[in-house]
Amino acid sequence: MNHAIDRTRVLLAVLLLASLGLRGSLLSIATDRQFLAKNPGPDVISREAARYQVLVASLPGSGMVGYLLEEAPSSYASLLFMLAQYALTPRLVVSGTGADYVIVPPEAGVADDVEHGKVSEDPRLRGFILYERFPNGMRVFRRSQ
Amino acid sequence: MILLVAFGIVLPSIVMYAALVEFWIRSDGQPRRLLAAAVAPALGIGAASCVFFILLLASRAAMVQALDVGLWLLAGGWLLLARRRRPALPRADSLTLRTPSEWRPLLVLTAGACAAAVLAATVAAWLNVTVTPHGQSDAIAIWNLRARSVLRSAPDWELVLSPAISWSQPDYPLLVPLTVARLWSYGGGESLLVPQSVAMLFFLSSVVTVGVLVGEARGWIAGLMSAMAVVAARTFVFQTSCQCADVPLGFFVLVAISFAVTACERTNPAPWLVVAGAAAALGAWTKNEGQLLLVVVTLFVLAGFPKARLRAAGLFAAGAALPFAAVGLFKLHLSPLGGFFALQTSEAIAGKLADPARWTTVLSQMWALTKQWGGGSVNAIAGVAAGVALAAKIDRVSVRSAMLGVLLVLAVLSGYTMAYVITPWPLAWHIATSFERLIVQLWPATVWALFQLTGTRRPETRPVFGGSGDVS
Numbered sequence: 001m002n003h004a005i006d007r008t009r010v011l012l013a014v015l016l017l018a019s020l021g022l023r024g025s026l027l028s029i030a031t032d033r034q035f036l037a038k039n040p041g042p043d044v045i046s047r048e049a050a051r052y053q054v055l056v057a058s059l060p061g062s063g064m065v066g067y068l069l070e071e072a073p074s075s076y077a078s079l080l081f082m083l084a085q086y087a088l089t090p091r092l093v094v095s096g097t098g099a100d101y102v103i104v105p106p107e108a109g110v111a112d113d114v115e116h117g118k119v120s121e122d123p124r125l126r127g128f129i130l131y132e133r134f135p136n137g138m139r140v141f142r143r144s145q
Numbered sequence: 146m147i148l149l150v151a152f153g154i155v156l157p158s159i160v161m162y163a164a165l166v167e168f169w170i171r172s173d174g175q176p177r178r179l180l181a182a183a184v185a186p187a188l189g190i191g192a193a194s195c196v197f198f199i200l201l202l203a204s205r206a207a208m209v210q211a212l213d214v215g216l217w218l219l220a221g222g223w224l225l226l227a228r229r230r231r232p233a234l235p236r237a238d239s240l241t242l243r244t245p246s247e248w249r250p251l252l253v254l255t256a257g258a259c260a261a262a263v264l265a266a267t268v269a270a271w272l273n274v275t276v277t278p279h280g281q282s283d284a285i286a287i288w289n290l291r292a293r294s295v296l297r298s299a300p301d302w303e304l305v306l307s308p309a310i311s312w313s314q315p316d317y318p319l320l321v322p323l324t325v326a327r328l329w330s331y332g333g334g335e336s337l338l339v340p341q342s343v344a345m346l347f348f349l350s351s352v353v354t355v356g357v358l359v360g361e362a363r364g365w366i367a368g369l370m371s372a373m374a375v376v377a378a379r380t381f382v383f384q385t386s387c388q389c390a391d392v393p394l395g396f397f398v399l400v401a402i403s404f405a406v407t408a409c410e411r412t413n414p415a416p417w418l419v420v421a422g423a424a425a426a427l428g429a430w431t432k433n434e435g436q437l438l439l440v441v442v443t444l445f446v447l448a449g450f451p452k453a454r455l456r457a458a459g460l461f462a463a464g465a466a467l468p469f470a471a472v473g474l475f476k477l478h479l480s481p482l483g484g485f486f487a488l489q490t491s492e493a494i495a496g497k498l499a500d501p502a503r504w505t506t507v508l509s510q511m512w513a514l515t516k517q518w519g520g521g522s523v524n525a526i527a528g529v530a531a532g533v534a535l536a537a538k539i540d541r542v543s544v545r546s547a548m549l550g551v552l553l554v555l556a557v558l559s560g561y562t563m564a565y566v567i568t569p570w571p572l573a574w575h576i577a578t579s580f581e582r583l584i585v586q587l588w589p590a591t592v593w594a595l596f597q598l599t600g601t602r603r604p605e606t607r608p609v610f611g612g613s614g615d616v617s
Contacts, residue, residue, distance in 0.1 A: 022265050082282070
């Protein structure tokens, strides 16, 4: 009699734990499968980090590199800034224009009217010349000598 | 490339497995192959990250990989020699643990349910990894960023640990990033598969280790249920895809606490203490929170062996030596000051500790988040506690083990609570963005402790090596 009660209690515990685990996992599998079916390409991080790869040849191999953010950056702009640090490491990508090279992403709001080698008229880039412009809208400015 | 990465994982895992089996045989008379197989991969790659770090500091980057392989092969060869020199094991029947009978149909059903739950959790975690292949924001801002930086800069430690990128937490220890960087160096590229596999390895190691520890001590039905309980918490499962250091730290918390508590129950605690020391120090090498684990478990070992304090401390320290050396070198020579103490004065800290309003805020917010923890419609902690209550079979040893385990978990949690009270960052933000992960760190150890209250105790078999295999 005692054995039967013990076994029933353990059986209930097994069913409870199995249902807890399986329910959560199966729901999540369904959600993620749906997401992957709707978004077949590379994930957003891979996609956005890739836009910085083209800059590698135009930047020093290490050391500080500036990054121009909007005055009040959105959370998406902050994410892109973080991805620049992730993609371009071991360069130390820091906010602002304190370094000799500065990355200017399209969302920084700098007018795209400067010629190669010319000084930018944007007050945030005073003393910097356009060093490289890329088809994806990214630009690198370099401190003028 | 995949084969070379696998070689980088398997080599230290096999050496660690062989070392554990040999150590258990020599000190305990039992090989404990299943337990050794459960803990060896994670302990092995943890130890490998320490060796890799010391080699990076001591030699030229170009030579590090060859030295790393050479050292692990040397250790493996030495273990092989040691194995050949020792007398053969006694007959297998005298080594068998005395197993209380378990009702076979229930055992088979539990095994099936456990296999389904763990398989579903593994698939769910892996699918989530494919949705976020780089990991979540902390993995990108801290762990994988640092791994890339180590690999790409040779490493130039001033760049790798520069405070210029403050949110990369340059004072965080290096087990996870160095493990990833080491495996990338083996594979010759920066495959995303590496950090993903490391995350999965620690996840599965935690599940299997809980199951084997509980199974060997309390019977296999209890062991299989405990493995199911670990994956019943969605938050734990999905922290795996984060690729952060919390699931790895959770593994080391589990091993440090469970092995230290088990050591107190053994007539020969030596191997348990050595592994507990190694795990506690590897925890400190994983995250700053792990330093608290090391302090708590060290105090426990000192208090738990009043008649052999020095010997117990010596065994624990022997296990902790390598990762502790890595932590010491990192903290004393490389890591910038950071965190709680560098950003505020001691007066400010004392003022916060004496402020009842901060304690109220911290405790109420922690309680609110604990109630939601685990994901899904049923709180995972309550669900697992209900499972344990249903299956409970209490004896004196089980209550003692469970209480000691829960007390150690609560001691670590108390340290976390105090850290929140003195935090230099905005209080509500700090708790809201980190508490969930702190519970992840404590979850496998909590499940192990709770499941001491289930199943039937399996008596310890001793002494076996050359003896009769009697149960004392």
